[in-house]
Amino acid sequence: MCGISGIITFTEQGKTFIPLIHHALLTLNKRGPDAQNVYKTAKIALGHTRLSIIDTSTASDQPFMDQSGRYVLVFNGEIFNYKVLAQKHLNGVALRTTGDTEVLLQLLIKHGIDCLKELHGFFAFCFYDLHCGTAIIARDRYGKKPLVYYTDTDKFIFGSEIKSIEAFKPSLSIDKNTVYQYFKYNYNPSNFSTIYNEIHKLAPGHYCKIGEGHSQIEQKSWYEITKPNPKSTLTLTYQESQKRLISLLEDSVQERMISDVSLGAFLSGGIDSSVVVALASKHVHKLETFSIGFKDNPFFDETAYAELVAQKYRTKHHKIILENKDLLAHVFDVLAYIDEPFADSSALAVYVLSHETRKHVKVALSGDGADEIFAGYNKYWANIKIENANVLTKQLVHFKNLIKLLPASRSGSVSNKIRQVQKFIEGLSLDPYQRFIRFCAINTEEELEKLFHDDFKNKLVYTELENIEKELCHQESKIVNTNDVLWRDQQMVLPNDMLVKIDLMSMANSLEVRSPFLDHRVGEFANSLPENYKIDTQMKKKIVQDAFREILPEQLYNRPKKGFDVPLMDWFKNELHSYIFEELLEESFVREQKIFDYQYIIKLKQRLFSNNPQDAQAQIWALVVFQYWYKKRFK
Numbered sequence: 001m002c003g004i005s006g007i008i009t010f011t012e013q014g015k016t017f018i019p020l021i022h023h024a025l026l027t028l029n030k031r032g033p034d035a036q037n038v039y040k041t042a043k044i045a046l047g048h049t050r051l052s053i054i055d056t057s058t059a060s061d062q063p064f065m066d067q068s069g070r071y072v073l074v075f076n077g078e079i080f081n082y083k084v085l086a087q088k089h090l091n092g093v094a095l096r097t098t099g100d101t102e103v104l105l106q107l108l109i110k111h112g113i114d115c116l117k118e119l120h121g122f123f124a125f126c127f128y129d130l131h132c133g134t135a136i137i138a139r140d141r142y143g144k145k146p147l148v149y150y151t152d153t154d155k156f157i158f159g160s161e162i163k164s165i166e167a168f169k170p171s172l173s174i175d176k177n178t179v180y181q182y183f184k185y186n187y188n189p190s191n192f193s194t195i196y197n198e199i200h201k202l203a204p205g206h207y208c209k210i211g212e213g214h215s216q217i218e219q220k221s222w223y224e225i226t227k228p229n230p231k232s233t234l235t236l237t238y239q240e241s242q243k244r245l246i247s248l249l250e251d252s253v254q255e256r257m258i259s260d261v262s263l264g265a266f267l268s269g270g271i272d273s274s275v276v277v278a279l280a281s282k283h284v285h286k287l288e289t290f291s292i293g294f295k296d297n298p299f300f301d302e303t304a305y306a307e308l309v310a311q312k313y314r315t316k317h318h319k320i321i322l323e324n325k326d327l328l329a330h331v332f333d334v335l336a337y338i339d340e341p342f343a344d345s346s347a348l349a350v351y352v353l354s355h356e357t358r359k360h361v362k363v364a365l366s367g368d369g370a371d372e373i374f375a376g377y378n379k380y381w382a383n384i385k386i387e388n389a390n391v392l393t394k395q396l397v398h399f400k401n402l403i404k405l406l407p408a409s410r411s412g413s414v415s416n417k418i419r420q421v422q423k424f425i426e427g428l429s430l431d432p433y434q435r436f437i438r439f440c441a442i443n444t445e446e447e448l449e450k451l452f453h454d455d456f457k458n459k460l461v462y463t464e465l466e467n468i469e470k471e472l473c474h475q476e477s478k479i480v481n482t483n484d485v486l487w488r489d490q491q492m493v494l495p496n497d498m499l500v501k502i503d504l505m506s507m508a509n510s511l512e513v514r515s516p517f518l519d520h521r522v523g524e525f526a527n528s529l530p531e532n533y534k535i536d537t538q539m540k541k542k543i544v545q546d547a548f549r550e551i552l553p554e555q556l557y558n559r560p561k562k563g564f565d566v567p568l569m570d571w572f573k574n575e576l577h578s579y580i581f582e583e584l585l586e587e588s589f590v591r592e593q594k595i596f597d598y599q600y601i602i603k604l605k606q607r608l609f610s611n612n613p614q615d616a617q618a619q620i621w622a623l624v625v626f627q628y629w630y631k632k633r634f635k
Contacts, residue, residue, distance in 0.1 A: 001512035002062070003028030003049040004074040004147075005159040006126050007168065008135055008210055014154035017168050021045035024167040028160055030337075031076075031507045039063035039072055043133065046126060048074045051510055053363060055099030056260050064101050066109060067094075070131050073105040076160055077123030077145045078514070080255035085118060113138065113207055116222050120255060120519065124202070126158060133212030141223045141520045142369070143191070143204030143495035146503060150199050151217050156210050158202075161504075162339035165199055166633075172196045176459055177468060178340075179595070179626075183451060186343040186442045186622050187497045189472050192219070195340035195629075204495045223520075225490050226527040228483035241533055242547035244525065252519035253279040256365060264288035264361040266353065266513075267317070269305030271541065272367025272376070274556060275548045276516055280365055281313040289315040290357045290364065292349065296324045297567065308553040320356045324567045327352060328575055335628045337508045343622040344497055345566040350505040358511040368502055369518035372494045373526045374544050375482055375535035379439040382424045384482050384535055386435070389428065397428045407612045419614065432479035436488060437469070442618050455594040483531045490523070568617050572608060580620070581605065584627035593630070596623070 005024040009015045018040060025036050025047045032049025035058070039046045048062035065072045079085070082100035086093075090106050100121075107115040108127045113136060122144035128135045137158055139147045149158040150165050159165050166172070175197045182188050188195065191203040202208065205223035236244060253276060257263065265277050267289040281287050289310050293303035303319050310317035327348055334351050357364050371377050385393075396403075403425060406418045427435045438444070443451065452460075470476070472492050479485060506513045516522070526534070533543045545557065572580065583589075585605075590598045601623070608616040 001031070001051045001053060001078065001507070002076045003031030003160040003164070003507075004062075004076045004124065004126065005047040005164040005167075006045060006074060006157070008044050008128075008156045009154065010156075010212075011154045015042065017155055017157075018045045020168045021047045024159060024164040025049055027163040027167050030510055031160060033510050035061050037061055037063060039065070041130070044128065046072060046074045046128065051362070051512060052261065053078065053512055054258065054260055055097050055101075057097070059097045060099040060101050062101060064105055066105060067096070070129065071105060071109055072128045072130065073101065073108070073125060075101050075104055075123060075125040077121060077125070077140065078258075078512070079104055079119050079121045079123065080258055081118075081120040085115075089115075108136070112136075113222060116207070120521075122518075124160065135210040136207055137202060137210070138207035138222065139202045139204055141205045141225070142490070142499065142518050142523070144499050144503065144515070144518060146500070147202040148194060148199055149202060149217070152198075156217070162194060162196070162199055166339075170198060172198050176456065177461065177465055179456075180448065180452075180460060180465060181468065181472075182341050182343075182626070183622055184441050184443050184448060185497075186618060187500065188340055188342070189440075189492050189496050190468070191491070191495060193468075204491075225487065226524045227477070227487055228527050228531075238533055238543070238546075241529060242543060245522075245543060245547045248519070248522050248525055249275065249516055250279055252516040252522055253365070254283060255519075256514040256516055257283045259363050261363060262288070262361040263363040263365070264290060264357060265315075265365040266357070266367070267291045267306045267309060267315070268367070269302035269307075269309070269556070270367065271545055271548070271552070271556060272370040272517065274305075274309045274367075274552050275544065276365050276367050277309055277315065278313055278548065278551050279516075281315065287313070287315045288318065288361055290318045290320065290353065290360070292320045292322055292353050292356070294323075295321050305553075305556055305559075308555055312553055318356070318360065320353070322352060324570060327566060328571060330355065331571075331576075333508070334505070335625065336632075338504060338625070338629070341622070341626045341629050342500060342504070343618070343625045344501055345568055345618070345621055347501045347505050348566050350501055351508060354506045354509040354511045354513075358509045362510075363512045363514065364506075366502070366513050366515050367517060368498060368513070368515040369494065369523075370541065370544060372486065372489045372498065373517060373523050374541045375486060375531075376541040376544075378420060378540075380482050380485065380535055381537075381540050382420070382427060382439065383435065383485055384531075385537055386424070386427050387481065388537055394428060396425050400425050400429075422614075432484075433473065433475060436479055436485055437473060440489075440493065442615055442622065447619075450600045451596060453594045453597050456596075481531045482535055483527070486534075487527065490527075568621055569608075569613075572617070572620060576624075580624055584624055584631070589627075 021038055028049045032051045034052040035050040037048055046063045063072050063074050079100040082103040086103045093106055095102055122140040124139045124145040124147035126135055126137045148162055150170050157165050157168050178188055178193050178195050192201055206219045207222050208217050208219045265280055267273050267277050291303050291306035293301040330351055334348050407415050474488055502513055587598055590596055604616055607613055608620055
């Protein structure tokens, strides 16, 4: 796990930017504090910051060159089956190291982009041919490892994070359509666009080739997430499918145990992380496990369930009990690290968990990805209940306005349940496509119309926004059932919300996180299953729960999934109140920006502190994140 950065130049002017590679690497230091190295020629510079996990010797430091001196690689990630691939493809090749970097380099030399289909793991890399002056950049199937790039007539710049490209001091402007999408979803949902017009994402499962002297970049897909096929013939019974899932996850966990440094696991007390810990405990004595509890929020504290699993599998368990002040202490660490606005407030909890875990281990297994693949979120349950709604349930739409009067918010268990019921009733009157968008979004189109300043709205191209929405949500394909929703979430929510959160917050603490549920073989198997194997009106993540019921404590079952709600409302009222409303959202600053309608912000603040705040908490947090980001870069 590392950070990569590079520049490939096309002109003499482009070459003048090469020395800035050292500044770019400094921005990625937390991703790789163990070693920082640069390879330079007259035309290119490739940089690497290393978090040493496999073959920790300096022999595996990067940039890594083959013995002929023709090829060079900078690589971020892990290839878990690299030993198998070396035996299969590299007999007769004298390897100088015992790590996966050299194996990947040799596979690319021998097979080119075709070798990616055999890789198990996650990665983002640049492979450069010095003789031909050409490069390949590529990204893993689900987009677990990020890769962004900038190009103009003089140069092509890439990096693990936007801040590494900003270090080259290119001229950058805000992409207003991305700003609009950010405030709709509280994160940037695009696989291709960033908050800047000039910086782009390499999409998950994509690659591109950079030819000598060419600045025109075309992304090409090397992997597509398997689309559920309702007409396919089911060959496995439910019981057989459970056995197959167990086998696949056992293999996935075992592969992810490979490490030359200390390894542990997150243990939340939920089903997913508990399954991972149960399987990982077979391969290591006294696996170190980590959970966080919340002293000031006992409703969300699930450490008792985590301890049951830790006791059953005799792990060396670390229970980290936090107060609200402990979370608050890291708010500005999180805000300062993110490169483009990202308002999923649970990122703060992931940051603190990673921060504490890194004190003990360098690698942590997690249960991430299971919800998006096996239908674990409440919105999937709501969707399937709407699909199977009886006449009586459908009548609830007539009480929509009345129920909207009930106090709803994210800051309490009862008020949050009311909020969920309101959204459920709203979904009853929407078609499947509109419902998918509404269940993903924080703000509606009507709210966004009120949020933005007229000057900002006049510069939006609404036809482009419509096309972006169609692309994001794959409108060309009908939503027939929850399987279709999962397929879309795996391409939008998974890579751009959940995986961004895990990557940024773990890397900010120099911790590698591995997610066995995101092995592509597990995902492809899940997408081959019928909807009712994964979810019904009684149970979410059905096959996961049933397959591992015998090896998990009984108490983990038949209880609500609580998650964790960061105490934003308390901070808005107290510790952060003056900073937010007298600085970030101060009237003259907001009016000067001409992005937001200040009168709407006043109304949003009034709603926030009323008895019925609705989603105002999340909406204000999105503004806070954006304004902090904006001030840091444009003020």
